[in-house]
Amino acid sequence: MISTPLPLSIAPVEQSPGYWSGVLRRFAKDRVAMFAGAVVLILVILALFGPWLTPADPYQSSMLKRLRPIGTDGFPLGTDELGRDMLSRLMVGARLSLFMGITPVICAFAIGATLGILAGFVGGWVNSIIMRTIDVFYAFPSVLLAIALSGALGAGIGNALLSLTLVFVPPICRVAESVTSQIRSRDFVEAARASGANAFAIIRVHVLGNVLGPIFVYSTSLIAVSMILASGLSFLGLGVKPPEPEWGLMLNTLRTAIYTQPWVAALPGLMIFITSMSFNMLSDGLRSAMDVKQ
Amino acid sequence: MSTPILQVRNLTKHFPLKNALGAKTGQVRALDDLSFTVHKGETLGIVGESGCGKSTTARLLMQLIAPTSGEVMFEGKAVGSRDLPLKEFHRQVQMVFQDSYSSLNPRLTVETSIAFGPQMHGVSEREATARARDLLSRVGLEPARFAGRYPHELSGGQRQRVNIARALALQPRVVILDEAVSALDKSVEAQVLNLLLDLKEAFDLTYLFISHDLNVVRYISDRVMVMYLGQTVELGQTEAIFANPLHPYSQALLASMPSMDPDHRTEAPPIAGDPPNPINPPSGCRFHTRCKFVQAACSANAQQLFASKGFEHHVACEFFELNANKNKVFKEKANQPLAETAL
Numbered sequence: 001m002i003s004t005p006l007p008l009s010i011a012p013v014e015q016s017p018g019y020w021s022g023v024l025r026r027f028a029k030d031r032v033a034m035f036a037g038a039v040v041l042i043l044v045i046l047a048l049f050g051p052w053l054t055p056a057d058p059y060q061s062s063m064l065k066r067l068r069p070i071g072t073d074g075f076p077l078g079t080d081e082l083g084r085d086m087l088s089r090l091m092v093g094a095r096l097s098l099f100m101g102i103t104p105v106i107c108a109f110a111i112g113a114t115l116g117i118l119a120g121f122v123g124g125w126v127n128s129i130i131m132r133t134i135d136v137f138y139a140f141p142s143v144l145l146a147i148a149l150s151g152a153l154g155a156g157i158g159n160a161l162l163s164l165t166l167v168f169v170p171p172i173c174r175v176a177e178s179v180t181s182q183i184r185s186r187d188f189v190e191a192a193r194a195s196g197a198n199a200f201a202i203i204r205v206h207v208l209g210n211v212l213g214p215i216f217v218y219s220t221s222l223i224a225v226s227m228i229l230a231s232g233l234s235f236l237g238l239g240v241k242p243p244e245p246e247w248g249l250m251l252n253t254l255r256t257a258i259y260t261q262p263w264v265a266a267l268p269g270l271m272i273f274i275t276s277m278s279f280n281m282l283s284d285g286l287r288s289a290m291d292v293k294q
Numbered sequence: 295m296s297t298p299i300l301q302v303r304n305l306t307k308h309f310p311l312k313n314a315l316g317a318k319t320g321q322v323r324a325l326d327d328l329s330f331t332v333h334k335g336e337t338l339g340i341v342g343e344s345g346c347g348k349s350t351t352a353r354l355l356m357q358l359i360a361p362t363s364g365e366v367m368f369e370g371k372a373v374g375s376r377d378l379p380l381k382e383f384h385r386q387v388q389m390v391f392q393d394s395y396s397s398l399n400p401r402l403t404v405e406t407s408i409a410f411g412p413q414m415h416g417v418s419e420r421e422a423t424a425r426a427r428d429l430l431s432r433v434g435l436e437p438a439r440f441a442g443r444y445p446h447e448l449s450g451g452q453r454q455r456v457n458i459a460r461a462l463a464l465q466p467r468v469v470i471l472d473e474a475v476s477a478l479d480k481s482v483e484a485q486v487l488n489l490l491l492d493l494k495e496a497f498d499l500t501y502l503f504i505s506h507d508l509n510v511v512r513y514i515s516d517r518v519m520v521m522y523l524g525q526t527v528e529l530g531q532t533e534a535i536f537a538n539p540l541h542p543y544s545q546a547l548l549a550s551m552p553s554m555d556p557d558h559r560t561e562a563p564p565i566a567g568d569p570p571n572p573i574n575p576p577s578g579c580r581f582h583t584r585c586k587f588v589q590a591a592c593s594a595n596a597q598q599l600f601a602s603k604g605f606e607h608h609v610a611c612e613f614f615e616l617n618a619n620k621n622k623v624f625k626e627k628a629n630q631p632l633a634e635t636a637l
Contacts, residue, residue: 015442019401187397188407191457194356195411195464196384205410209401 026289033285039278046094054088058245067261078264080250081257086264090271093245096157097275100239100246101227104161108168109219115169116176117211121184121203131177137170146229150238160239164229168222175218179211213290220283224276231272247272297370298331299500300355300387300468305329305364307350311573323572324350325524328364332468337494337501339515339532341508341547345569347524348504352472355502356389368468385415388461392473394453398445398460405430405441408460415464422463429459432496433489451482455489462497470502475510487514508551512536517606520544523569523580526599530607540609542585579611587613 027033046053056075062083070078077086119130137145149163183189184207192202231248233239240246242253250268258265305328308321325347332338340348353359355366357373357380368386371378391397398407408426413419427437433455445453454474461469471490475483487510494501505511511518511532518535520528520543528541539545546565567584570576576583582592591612599608 014439016403016444016447019444187391187393188399190358191389191391191397191460192410193358194384194389195414195460196381197410197414201414205402206399210399 023286023289027285030285030289032281033289036278036281036285039274040282043094043098043275043278046091047098048095050091050093050095054085054091056085056088058084058088058092059243060084067257067264069261070263077267078261080254080264086267089245089250090247090267093247093250093268093271096240096244096246097227097231097248097272100157100160100164100230100234101223101275101279104164104168104226104230105219105222107161107165108172108222109215111165112169112172113176113212113215116173116215117180117203117207119173120177120180120211121199121207123181123184127177127181130173134170134173137166138174142167142225143229143232146233147236147238150233155238155241157240160230160233164226164233167229168219168226171222172215172219176211176215179214180207183207183210217283217287217290220286221280223283224279227272227276227279299334299369300332300502301367301370302328302330302355303365303367305351305354305366306362307347307354307359308362320573323524323575325354325361326575328524328526330519330526330529332500332502334467334500335498336516337503337514339511339518340502340504340521341506341511341518342521343506343547343569345523345572346521348506348521349472350524351521352389352470352502352504355470356387357383381415385464386466387468387470388464388466389470389472390454390457390461390474392476394450394457394477395445397457398453400445403442403444404435404448404456405437407445408456408463411460411463425463426459429462430456432462432493433459435459449482451478451486454478454486458486458489458493462493465497467498468500468502470504472504473506474503476505476507483510490514508536508548520547523572523575525580525610526608527581527610528608529599530609534607540607541581541611542587543581544609546584546586589613 062079065075065079065083066081067083068075068079070076072078075085075087077090080086080089115130115134119127140148146163146167149166150160153159153163189202189206192206197205230239231246231251234246234248235252237252240249242249247268251265251272254261254265254268305325307325308323310318311320311322313319328347328351330338340351342348350359354361357366366373368378368383373383374380398404402410405423405426408429409419409422412422412425417425427441430437430440435452435455440448440452440456445456448456454477458474474490475486478486490501491514493499501514503511503514515532517530518528518532519526520535520539520541522543528535528539528544535544536548539548543565550565565584570580570583576593578591578593578595579585582588585592595612599610
């Protein structure tokens with residue numbers, strides 16, 4: 001019996017629900033994660049459409065209406081030290097703050113994951129060169145590194161983003177390297193090599209699908225850190241410049257009013273807290289939804 | 295005789311041992327000067343205890359690791375040379391791994407896994423998928439039910455069937471089975487073994503069957519190679535080896551098989567101790583530290599393969615004729631002066 005001619009028509013088959021639909025199902029059952037997801041969604045909507053939703057002009061200052069308390073008629077969350085509407089400024093501030101939190105992580109994800117997967121897959125001296133270079137960055141505390149880089153490059157949004165990206169490349173790269181070298185030692189990668197596939201095809205088909213998930217989850221947990229660091233840079237005058245509304249910068253300028261209007265002065269900090277908590281819970285939920293013994 | 299389909303010449307693999315600073319401190323001699331041939335259409339069984347170099351042999355043959363020295367020839371052409379590029383060799387020779395779970399990508403459906411190999415060799419996705427479906431039915435998994443499943447939804451036996459289908463997807467001529475049925479339970483193991491025999495018939499395959507299970511090897515193999523500490527100690531027709539093992543190690547190995555007859559159960563272990571460390575193997579014959587027929591010459595002379603009873607049966611022991619008569623002759627000879635015995 002020699003092999004029969006192959007049937008060229010491909011009949012439909014019973015398709016099992018894939019891994020990601022299982023992740024989605026488990027995530028939907030996780031109430032904390034769903035709540036955090038809803039908060040993040042609201043923040044994203046604010047960031048995208050904030051300028052069109054505000055009740056007042058966030059840049060309109062008034063020397064007469066400075067530092068009004070929360071609940072003042074016309075200013076539900078009070079006014080800042082220049083008499084600008086806090087609610088409007090917080091809503092518009094979501095845009096810059098989220099941008100400063102997410103962009104460096106996305107850039108660092110692209111660079112760190114590429115380097116880490118390369119190091120983990122190729123191994124040997126390539127691994128040594130990449131990982132030892134990464135270790136050099138690890139020697140500095142991340143806050144110090146971000147401040148030092150921003151300070152050296154000069155104030156401004158672009159430089160703050162650049163320095164934050166450089167801060168997040170090493171941890172992402174390290175995670176990428178460790179999950180990749182784990183996957184590389186599995187027999188299905190050996191089997192793919194034994195089938196004559198080149199390294200590029202093996203990475204594309206067999207490695208990426210197994211490593212991008214964990215690296216992505218780890219990266220989402222860095223968004224919170226990035227937001228706090230970005231706010232910190234703005235607070236120190238190294239990030240966003242006034243009068244742009246950004247939560248870290250607002251916290252800085254309202255610091256002088258902490259004794260006269262402590263609740264108003266604390267509002268930007270509260271927003272930073274809520275946002276970073278939400279991102280943290282979201283990434284925790286994602287991690288447990290994806291972490292399943294198969 | 296026609297050219298053997300697979301020829302292994304003086305294959306050697308030493309894994310270097312390094313200290314924390316990267317300086318070489320020694321080497322694990324996993325495989326030393328291994329030579330054998332595989333003929334077209336046969337099943338060559340390789341047996342030996344853990345750590346004797348069986349799996350290293352498989353990985354070297356598949357070119358997954360580079361040998362320290364020696365070469366592999368496929369149909370008379372050196373693998374990796376201009377005559378036979380690695381990619382073409384991999385189309386002809388495939389491997390099934392022991393761990394059925396680890397050898398399938400958990401994120402890919404069964405048919406995608408099987409279709410991956412052919413696509414790497416220029417087969418269109420459509421045709422590769424059709425081939426995968428066809429092979430699934432050949433290995434006893436109904437394509438309509440199993441093609442779209444993920445590995446974690448299958449049992450161990452089903453996964454190993456998928457692995458076999460994956461190996462066959464490139465339409466190879468030689469399949470290396472590295473402990474392919476060892477992790478399965480006995481009834482499933484028997485089914486998969488019979489499947490392997492059917493497939494061999496259907497696709498005109500040559501098998502290299504690596505196992506530590508002597509019963510399985512006896513059932514499936516035409517010839518058997520017994521390995522000890524990275525070297526061949528005996529090579530011959532399956533029945534010749536099982537009926538009349540010539541090397542003391544093969545004798546001990548076969549004596550360790552549990553007997554089905556309660557009256558013939560052996561209580562005494564046929565061999566004592568653990569295999570010596572391959573970092574520092576014994577001099578001369580590597581088995582002499584555990585051999586019950588050991589003589590003075592054994593620690594001095596490295597043993598090559600001797601032919602016995604014609605061409606087909608080889609044994610790496612210069613005293614095999616003495617040992618064949620076992621204890622009786624051995625005792626008589628042992629009383630004679632050493633010099634005479636060594637001759």
